């Protein structure tokens with residue numbers, strides 16, 4: 465569906481981060497179409513995930529908590545494209561929808577935000593209280609610092625920063641990419657090296673979903689989407705697809721593209737950080753998908769049954 469101007473309508477969630485990401489796509493799409501950005505409408509759509517504030521999303525379960533309503537709007541023709549954090553996209557999209565491309569990936573790192581003068585997770589005070597809703601971040605913090613208690617902390621980026629400021633918690637962890645997009649990167653106390661702290665699958669990447677049959681729009685998107693990001697995400701999402709069907713334990717992973725080659729590291733962790741399996745792979749970018757799947761299968765083969773929740 466197009467707005468009265470004939471320009472495609474962009475669907476987005478209403479959080480400040482989602483809106484910042486959708487506006488980025490709006491600007492790029494306008495430039496590609498040679499029209500003013502105001503002619504491309506943003507349609508704000510509330511998702512199930514936006515309405516759950518009091519529980520860990522992992523408890524609520526179900527895939528596509530942040531995407532289903534946007535998928536339906538695409539399938540109904542109410543919107544022509546949906547903008548998502550790649551991190552929030554399920555590994556399998558409904559029939560008829562495709563990831564048409566990704567914007568060039570932002571910095572993939574997680575950051576630590578704390579009061580006081582700790583300059584690493586290792587330097588946090590003994591017994592510090594870290595707030596995070598991410599099972600992956602909770603597990604990795606506990607892997608590095610078993611003495612630290614991690615409490616459930618949900619809400620948008622602004623809420624989380626306020627809880628550190630008020631002293632309700634000693635520290636939190638967020639994606640640098642999100643902070644940058646919100647103009648809040650100066651709030652990051654420590655950038656965590658990906659060697660010690662692996663990001664989520666897709667972290668830092670913005671994905672654009674369209675109807676598979678919308679050939680003209682897909683062609684337009686090709687003008688500003690980034691093939692290297694697509695290759696990295698192909699490997700990461702193949703890894704995740706192998707694992708998330710068979711376990712509910714935290715998963716982390718990162719693929720990096722260098723010219724025609726790809727390197728990948730992935731990890732499956734026990735929620736309390738006491739056990740984990742790490743894998744590494746590298747190969748040609750043409751093998752991205754197989755490489756990710758293969759890494760996932762190695763994790764399944766090496767993991768102790770308890771790590772897979774069996």
Ligand SMILES: NCc1[nH]cc(CCC(=O)O)c1CC(=O)O
Pocket residue numbers: 549550551552637638639640641642643666667668669670
């Ligand atoms: N789960 C929420 C979410 N989804 C994407 C980002 C950050 C932006 C990105 O990773 O591209 C965030 C916030 C965070 O994890 O700090």
